[in-house]
Structures are given as C-alpha cells and as structure tokens.
Amino acid sequence: MNEPRSADPEITPQVVADHGLTPGEYQRIQELLGRAPNITELGIFSVMWSEHCSYKSSRPHLKTLPSEGPRVIEGPGENAGVVDIGDGLAAVFKIESHNHPSFVEPHQGAATGVGGIMRDVFTMGARPIALLNSLRFGDPADPKTRFLLNGVVEGIAGYGNCTGVPTVGGEVYFDACYNGNILVNAFCLGLVKTDRVFRARAGGVGNAVIYVGSKTGRDGIHGASLLASAEFDDSTEEKRPTVQVGDPFTEKLLIEACLEIMKKDWVIGVQDMGAAGLTSSSFEMAGREGTGIEMDLSKVPLRETGMTPYEIMLSESQERMLFVVEKGYEEEALEIFRKWDLDAAFIGHVTEQPCVRILFEGREVVNLPVLPVVDGCLGLERPSKRPADLDRRTQLDLAAIAEPASGGEAIKKLLGSLNIASREWVYEQYDHMVRLNTLILPGSDAAVLRVKDTNKALALAVDCNSRYCYLDPYRGAQIAVSECARNIACSGGEPIGLTNCLNFGNPERPEIMWQFEQAIRGIGDACRFFDIPVVSGNVSLYNETKGEAIFPTPTIALVGLLEDRDWQTSQWFKNSGDEIGLLGETLEELGGSEYLKVMHGLTQGSPPALDLEREKNVQALCRDLIRGRHIHSAHDCSEGGLAVALAEACITRPEAPIGAAVELSSPLRKDALLFGETQSRVVISYPRQAREAIAALAHRHKTPFTFLGAIGGEALAVTVNGEKFIHEDVKTLHNLWRGSLGNYVRQTT
Amino acid sequence: MKCGVVVFPGSNCDHDCYHILKHVLGLSTEWIWHKDNADLDRFDWVVLPGGFSFGDYLRAGAIARLSPVMKAVTRYANKGGRVLGICNGFQILLEAGLLPGALLNNRSQKFICKTVHTVVENPDTPFTRHCGKNAVLQIPIAHQQGNFYADDETLKRMADHGQVLLRYADAEGRVTEAANPNGSVQNIAAVANERKNVMGMMPHPERVADPLWPNLDGQSIFQSLIHSGAS
Amino acid sequence: MLAKIHVTFKSGVLDPQGKAVHHALNDLGFNEVRGVTLGKYLEVRLDGISETEAQGRVREMCDKLLANTVIESYRYTLEPTD
Amino acid sequence: MLAKIHVTFKSGVLDPQGKAVHHALNDLGFNEVRGVTLGKYLEVRLDGISETEAQGRVREMCDKLLANTVIESYRYTLEPTD
Numbered sequence A: 001m002n003e004p005r006s007a008d009p010e011i012t013p014q015v016v017a018d019h020g021l022t023p024g025e026y027q028r029i030q031e032l033l034g035r036a037p038n039i040t041e042l043g044i045f046s047v048m049w050s051e052h053c054s055y056k057s058s059r060p061h062l063k064t065l066p067s068e069g070p071r072v073i074e075g076p077g078e079n080a081g082v083v084d085i086g087d088g089l090a091a092v093f094k095i096e097s098h099n100h101p102s103f104v105e106p107h108q109g110a111a112t113g114v115g116g117i118m119r120d121v122f123t124m125g126a127r128p129i130a131l132l133n134s135l136r137f138g139d140p141a142d143p144k145t146r147f148l149l150n151g152v153v154e155g156i157a158g159y160g161n162c163t164g165v166p167t168v169g170g171e172v173y174f175d176a177c178y179n180g181n182i183l184v185n186a187f188c189l190g191l192v193k194t195d196r197v198f199r200a201r202a203g204g205v206g207n208a209v210i211y212v213g214s215k216t217g218r219d220g221i222h223g224a225s226l227l228a229s230a231e232f233d234d235s236t237e238e239k240r241p242t243v244q245v246g247d248p249f250t251e252k253l254l255i256e257a258c259l260e261i262m263k264k265d266w267v268i269g270v271q272d273m274g275a276a277g278l279t280s281s282s283f284e285m286a287g288r289e290g291t292g293i294e295m296d297l298s299k300v301p302l303r304e305t306g307m308t309p310y311e312i313m314l315s316e317s318q319e320r321m322l323f324v325v326e327k328g329y330e331e332e333a334l335e336i337f338r339k340w341d342l343d344a345a346f347i348g349h350v351t352e353q354p355c356v357r358i359l360f361e362g363r364e365v366v367n368l369p370v371l372p373v374v375d376g377c378l379g380l381e382r383p384s385k386r387p388a389d390l391d392r393r394t395q396l397d398l399a400a401i402a403e404p405a406s407g408g409e410a411i412k413k414l415l416g417s418l419n420i421a422s423r424e425w426v427y428e429q430y431d432h433m434v435r436l437n438t439l440i441l442p443g444s445d446a447a448v449l450r451v452k453d454t455n456k457a458l459a460l461a462v463d464c465n466s467r468y469c470y471l472d473p474y475r476g477a478q479i480a481v482s483e484c485a486r487n488i489a490c491s492g493g494e495p496i497g498l499t500n501c502l503n504f505g506n507p508e509r510p511e512i513m514w515q516f517e518q519a520i521r522g523i524g525d526a527c528r529f530f531d532i533p534v535v536s537g538n539v540s541l542y543n544e545t546k547g548e549a550i551f552p553t554p555t556i557a558l559v560g561l562l563e564d565r566d567w568q569t570s571q572w573f574k575n576s577g578d579e580i581g582l583l584g585e586t587l588e589e590l591g592g593s594e595y596l597k598v599m600h601g602l603t604q605g606s607p608p609a610l611d612l613e614r615e616k617n618v619q620a621l622c623r624d625l626i627r628g629r630h631i632h633s634a635h636d637c638s639e640g641g642l643a644v645a646l647a648e649a650c651i652t653r654p655e656a657p658i659g660a661a662v663e664l665s666s667p668l669r670k671d672a673l674l675f676g677e678t679q680s681r682v683v684i685s686y687p688r689q690a691r692e693a694i695a696a697l698a699h700r701h702k703t704p705f706t707f708l709g710a711i712g713g714e715a716l717a718v719t720v721n722g723e724k725f726i727h728e729d730v731k732t733l734h735n736l737w738r739g740s741l742g743n744y745v746r747q748t749t
Numbered sequence B: 001m002k003c004g005v006v007v008f009p010g011s012n013c014d015h016d017c018y019h020i021l022k023h024v025l026g027l028s029t030e031w032i033w034h035k036d037n038a039d040l041d042r043f044d045w046v047v048l049p050g051g052f053s054f055g056d057y058l059r060a061g062a063i064a065r066l067s068p069v070m071k072a073v074t075r076y077a078n079k080g081g082r083v084l085g086i087c088n089g090f091q092i093l094l095e096a097g098l099l100p101g102a103l104l105n106n107r108s109q110k111f112i113c114k115t116v117h118t119v120v121e122n123p124d125t126p127f128t129r130h131c132g133k134n135a136v137l138q139i140p141i142a143h144q145q146g147n148f149y150a151d152d153e154t155l156k157r158m159a160d161h162g163q164v165l166l167r168y169a170d171a172e173g174r175v176t177e178a179a180n181p182n183g184s185v186q187n188i189a190a191v192a193n194e195r196k197n198v199m200g201m202m203p204h205p206e207r208v209a210d211p212l213w214p215n216l217d218g219q220s221i222f223q224s225l226i227h228s229g230a231s
Numbered sequence C, D: 001m002l003a004k005i006h007v008t009f010k011s012g013v014l015d016p017q018g019k020a021v022h023h024a025l026n027d028l029g030f031n032e033v034r035g036v037t038l039g040k041y042l043e044v045r046l047d048g049i050s051e052t053e054a055q056g057r058v059r060e061m062c063d064k065l066l067a068n069t070v071i072e073s074y075r076y077t078l079e080p081t082d
C-alpha cells in the first residue's frame, strides 16, 4: 500500500516547500506516520497544517478568550457558535474573512465569502436569516479602490439576494493601509430549535457518508493554503486561475435540501466543504468523534475529466456538503437531494479505526491516521515585539493644531467624507427586507430583526476602528467591543454573544504578533468585563503587500437580544419639540480621530480613553431608558464625535431631515468638544416631560446626563459658551452626506 | 376563500407571501410545488412570489416558465382564474406570455432595494378595486430586472384597455422621471392582461402588509382580491 | 455537433446594459466608441443527431428557452465536433 | 469599424448559468444536449480610427472592462462599417 503511482511526483524538498510546509514540519509528518507520505497525503497535510486551517500562530492566544456562559450551547470549535435565546430557540452565527480572494477577483471573492459563511450556519441546522459584512478598502484616490468596492458590493448583493437571506447591516471604511490588501468579512446569523442543533461529527461505525451539492472541479486547488497565507506581490497574477465562481442558486437549493433532511432523526452529522474541501470535512468530522472514514473518490460527482485523487481531495469547489447518515437511509437521503436537483452520492462510511482511508479506481491512495492530520501541527510560539515607532505614532501636540473659530467647514467635510457618508449606495444593492423580519433597516446603529413566533427581537452590529488599533491595539480592540455593544444598547438590545474576525499582517514579524496579542487581550478583557461570550470567529493573517501590513483590524460582530421587540429604538430624531440630551462625559481628546485625519491629514495620537465601568453603565442606562419608554431615539458618538452624532440624528430620519438647536458650555477646546471621539457617549432625544425621570435613572446608573437643546427648525445650530459654532442648513448637510459615496463610485478616472 | 403560493426552486418571497395571506389576512393558503401540473380550480387566486427562480440564470423567469406548474397556471388563467405575479412572479408571467412586454435590467445596472411610491391608474380590476383611483401606495421594490419595456404598439393597446395598473410616482402621485427608479417605460410598475385576471407587479405588497410595521399599503392589493370574491 | 448561438436585442429595444457599457468605455477614455450592444453567446454541444435534425432542434431551443422573442432575436451556426 | 467580441469562461471555471440552461434543455426533452456554456457577445462600433489602431484599442477595452480576465477569456474580430 501507499506505493507511489508511477505518475506521482517524487517528494523532494522543493515539493515540500511548494506545499508551504517547513522542513521541520515535513520531518514531523514523517515521524507521526512512521513513513513518508505520498503526494496526495502531502497535499492533505499541507492544507490541514496551513495557517488557515490549523491556526498554528493564533491558537494559543485564542484560547484565552472567554467562551462560556449560561446561554452558550456551542462555543468556538464547531462551524458556528450557538447561543440560547429562550423559547426553545438558539441564534447561530459566525463571521469569516474572504480578503485575499476578494482582492484577486472582487465580485466572486466576496460572493463566495458570503456563500461560505452561510454554509457554516446552516450546517448547524439553522436557517440563515441575516447577513452583515465589514469591508475595508484602500485610498479612495487609487482608481483600483473604486473597482474593488464596486465588485465586492455587487458580489455580496448577487449572492445574498439570490439566496433570499437579507443583508441588514455592515460597515465600510477606506484607508491607504488597505491599498494592496482589502478586507471582506462576512457574517451570517441563523435560527435553530435548541434540540435540533447539528454538529460536524462522524458518529456510528458503519454509517454512510454522503456527498451533496455541486460537482467537484479543479477550483481553488491550493486556494486555502496558498492564497490565504502568502503575501501579495507582483506574481499574484499567476495565482488567478484558482479563483472560484459562486453559484448562489445551488446554495439556495442546498439550504432548502439540508434543512429538509435535517428534520430526519437519522442524520448524524454534517459539515460544509469550505477551505480544503473534502479533506477538512472528512478529517475534522472523524476527528471530533474519534472515528475514521473510508471513502471512494471514484464515486464523487466530478465536473471535469481526468481529475486525480490529489485534486479531488484538495478542490475548493463551492456549494458542497458532507453528511453522515444512519446506515440504511442512504437511498432516502439521496431521494431528498434529488428532489432539489442537487448532485449527491453515497461515497463511503464511518470506520472504527481512527484513520481516513481513501480509495480511487480500486486502489488505496490515502491512509492516514486522523489525529496527526487534525491536531498534529505544532502551535507556534511566535516571538512578539512592541513596534519601535509606536511612541512616535501616539505623540500628539494639540498646541500645534489651530483651534477653529467655527465648526461649519469641519462638519461639512466630515459628513461628506467617505468614512462617514451615507452607506445607502451600498445597502440599496442588498435586499435587506426579504423574510419580513427587519424591524430596523440599515441606516441606524444596529439592525433589529424580529424573531417569528415569539415577542423577541435580535439586534446585530459589526464594528472596528482600525486606526485606534494601529495606535493602540489593546485599547483599540476594547473599544471595538465596547462600541459594538453600545450600538446594540442604543437599539435596545443586550449583547448575548460575540464573534470576531482578526485581520492582521504577517505573524512571522514580531511587531505584528505583538499587535495580535494585544488585540486579543483587549477583546478578552472587555468581554470578561461585559460578560459576553466569544462563541465563534476567524483569523486572517498575512494581510500585507510588499511588506506593508494593514492596520490591525479585529472586526467585532455582536448579537443582542431584545426580550420584547417593542423595546427597539432607532438613532434618528423623531419629533420637533423633543429635547436632546447627552449621556456620558466629553474629555479633551482628538487622538486617532476622523477629524484629525480629514482636516489635518493626521493618523496620530493616543486613541480615546476607555473606562469599561462607565461604558457598562451607559449601556445599561440606555436599555433602561428604552424599556421604560422614556426616549425616542439613541445614537452613540463614534467617528466625528458629538457633532457628527447630532447631525446624523438630524439627517438619517427617513421621512425628512429635521433641525436641532444645541447649546454647550465647556472649558474644552471647541474642536475636541464637538469632533473628539470620547467613548461611552450617547445622544438621546425625549419628550420634555421625561427629563426628570431620565435624570433620576442616569443618576442611578452613575452616568452624567446633560441637557443639550431641542429638536426643530431647518438648521443644525450649535453654540459653545454662548457663541455660534455651527449653523448649517440640515438639507445641505443631508445632501452632502447622502450623495457622497454614490458620487465617488460613479466618478471616472 | 382559498389561495395558493407557487414555489419554484429559488423562490424566496414565498414564505413572506404565505405569512401575509395565512397569518395576517387569515386566508386558507396552500403551497403549490413547481413540478405540480394539477388543476388549480380549487383556488380563488394564486400568487407567483418574488425571488430568483432558477437563479434568474439566462433571463429572470425564463427557466421557471418551463416548469410543469406553469401549464396549470396558464390553463387556470385562460379560464379566468386570478393570478398575481410579484417581482420574479411578474418576470415569469411575462416569459410565459401571460402578460404583455418584457423586463430589462435596471437603468443603473444595479439591484435596487428601497421603498418607492406608486400611483394607482386603473382601480377597476380585481387587484386594485380596494385602492381608489390615483391612490398612492408606498411599497418597496427589490430587483435587478424591473425596467419594463414594450413596443409602442403594445403600449397603445395596453393604454386602450386600461392594462397599466400602477406607475412609479412621487409621494403626491405625480408620475415624474425623477420618481422612476429603474427606467421603466412610462414609469410602468404593474400591468394586467386584457381580461384583467392576471396581474404582474414589480413592487412587493407583501412587505408592507404586516401590522408590525406602520405602513400597510400593500394590504390594499390583497384586500382587492378578497373583495372581488370567488372567481 | 456544436451550435454557436447569438442572442441579441431586436433593434428598437433600448439595451440598458449596452448603454451602460458604452458610457463606461467613454469614461475610460475610449472616445472612438459610438455604440455598444450586449448580447448572449451560447455554445451548445449536441450528440447523436444529424446536422439536418440539429437545425430544427436548435431553432426550437431558441424559441422555447434561449431567446425571449418579444425583445430578442437569435441566429446560430452548426459546426461538427470530433 | 465594428468590433465583434466574444467573452467566455476560461475552461475549468464553473459556469452556473450554462449548467442551469443545460438542465432546463434536458428537462424540455432535448436529450441530445451534452453541454452548454453561456458567454457574452458584444458589438462595439468605433469611429475615426484605423484598423491597426482599433486592434490595440479593442484589446485594451477587453482587458480593462469587457472581460474579467481572471476567469474569462475573449476573442474579437474587426469589420469595416459603412
């Protein structure tokens, strides 16, 4: 057995290196096996031991994240996290990156990213009900940025819309640090009955292994191991043919067929074929159960002729799943898949011996023990070092920056700047209403979805300010968690579970590893403080081009629960005459702000301070105010500070923009007061008679509450210490803000 | 009163329509699978819902109209049965030749999901009876191919027979170019056949028919069908 | 046998996609472009039928599915394959 | 000058639309159909440039916009117009 076929290439050091394995790793493979692997087996090790599948650089750090809690049904380790929401239901969710493929081919890269994350969710038995995405593009002045933005948004739209899963929110940022390496992180949430959660396990010796979905082609062979772990350089062009094309229609059929078959109690386990396709699905399912699998690749439905076992095992063709069903139900399973016009085949069975044995055309081509493949890759203790220039980055001499006499120019520039302008051009391309759940549509702090057959609702948000993370990855990551939770709180929700996508540069560089460690520590500390379990996530390393790493970008997505869907609130001002108030306190901070970037071209200074206790208090207060029906709107202060938050509350009102008159008195610099990004602040509006009740609740939650002014008129008017600082027509602000992104995309170069 | 919702592979507003008909309006509602060619006479009307039947591959509606159920729908329509096609359902009815015209890609070449206004042009049909002439309905659209086209001769014939039921308009009901979201000729948003028992519309009435949201404009289309009695 | 089928908009039908491509080309600086039409090109492999049979069959495929004759016209050629 | 441009998927790249059309044709009873690919066909009218110039310009248009060269390939011919 295991004699190399005559056509098999000899395994030279070069072949090993081409597979992304170090000589040490190859040595270890030989020791674990007690022999040399053949080429197919080497391919299997190369994908399973790749950074993407093995998490070898990140695993030790990820383990430090808190992942337990009374609601957690499945934490990290399964295809997606599962959190109990009561009424016998659970929310299933995860976020995942598709950065490199989207840079190579934006439309298909983003589309297949959406497809992949959806499969992670319905693999657990859940019906996908919402998608979010977090996108980062390079300098808008680079013509390539427009092309990538267009392609990515179109790809997400094309895939999500066709499968009938609404895309209800997300974020889009631009910074030159993403010029050669955009980020496309896709999030999916599904619902499942708590007693119908499926796991990716190959249980029950003798049970049948069934392949279903699209036929296998030569797509993305080496995609997972090479695309996701090699930096970009000019030879990227050569990797292009490995791009996969998504087929959302087949995905839709797969969703319906899988959910139908999962009603049967003879379905044992299931896993999607994501990165490393048939290899990871078979090895991981066996690995979790301590069993083995024997499969005959001659039975796998193929799209192309002449495919070798190596290619079949490593193909990353999309829209495929691997099922384990009870012996004797093979035909019934195939019947259901045929009803949905899917290709399906009975290709093998579960074995007692914990080995994966692969046959092809009557011969054994692979025989590998499961554990060494799944768990054998040694975790790497990569060295880390604080970047030498960090102190320089965080230096900021405010005295050298002139304090403006008026804030008119800044508010207009900020609202029209691409990082703050309306995202309507994006979300208009997404069907955000299908399935009739979206109570709060895109355009508010968080999306809110009702949970059918209950009175509950879920709030969803995704957040990360990577400039903060660049300046201070620990605090930046804490702020990402806090801001995301604040967005949930402003909508009325209580965070019940977190998923994250950690986008970083090359971990072989100690400075990058340091950023990574700091960010994980920040997420972990914040989550422990707020009592939010991290139930799933994804790591994307090597996000750099020609040695230039992206800003560390630990994207945070949170799911919040509203026990009563009537507790939801949106960010915009509702009624003329309502009063405006601020929860929280403003400090003199401008470091890392959008204001410094837009008005002074600076990415400089320490990011805003964060006091987790204050943050927790303001969020609890926000929820209490919403539940007590004291307030009509709540909007957190983030990029652009208080001024932008006020302006957004005026202009995001769906019917028509409405003005506001605000009077501030403060000893702070005026630009810091209005454009600084002090954390833990929320702008609220309420009927006059609620003021005392709000003050009392704020006092109880130890949170400062300041009366700011009133809604009404046609202008956003802000005075500081009795002097006019901003006075702008809200229609003008609305037009600047609303048209900016669309105008940018339609511009020609 | 009994209605049917046809399910094609790739339909995705099927559950939404079913939910409104059955749970909001309290009608007895049944699924009809696309491979089912049995007579539809037991229904008072049938709905072809929105979505991406067969992925909208080749042309939206092109493959779906070959499904066995479309033979049954055609027989049903020819006998006077009422058929409502929404979005992808409209596209399928056009491909099947049950309605005049065709739908091209949106002028912007982009998928558009947003709430628009439409004005009721002909309130004298089983689908619009409950609306009133020149009523303005605020309804969302969500499509990539909703740019209605018909040649001049067809347009004239449609006008002569009152076959244009809804046009895109502004909030006051004025049919303006600025209110045209997708480039449709003469702002046409919904049409009927000559006999007025088959209607296709691009906007999604089922998305504004659940009292969970303040806007219930979409209900008037379903109420019209209910008030038109049995077919 | 290989059928090569071209499906294009009938003249008079405004082709929004062609128009968009035309604009985009002008924007990119291709000012020599005066007009663009965008159609579909299909290759259908056929087995076990004669060329005369194929002629009729392909026409039927086009009428029934491949073209929407309200707005599109089609033409095709047949080539032997090996 | 008229450029006739065919854009098709590179071999090995999944063509979901071709696959769906193939299925549909088989369902309609066209059992002789063995495979379908669906591509784009463009006609671009050009003015005021020579044929040699046009050769290069059309290639540039394809590379920049008309084809997604990551997954598609293209070919074209030029014809004089009157």
Ligand SMILES: Nc1ncnc2c1ncn2[C@@H]1O[C@H](COP(=O)(O)OP(=O)(O)O)[C@@H](O)[C@H]1O
Pocket: A132, A133, A134, A135, A167, A168, A169, A170, A171, A172, A419, A420, A423, A426, A427, A430, A441, A442, A443, A444, A445, A446, A447, A487, A638, A639
């Ligand atoms: N990629 C996207 N997809 C869908 N919706 C988006 C996307 N980006 C932003 N949005 C929506 O636009 C709104 C404003 O986004 P953003 O400015 O990032 O929010 P915030 O002010 O809370 O930081 C939110 O409702 C968000 O969900």
Ligand SMILES: [Mg+2]
Pocket: A445, A483, A487, A636, A638
């Ligand atoms: Mg926010």
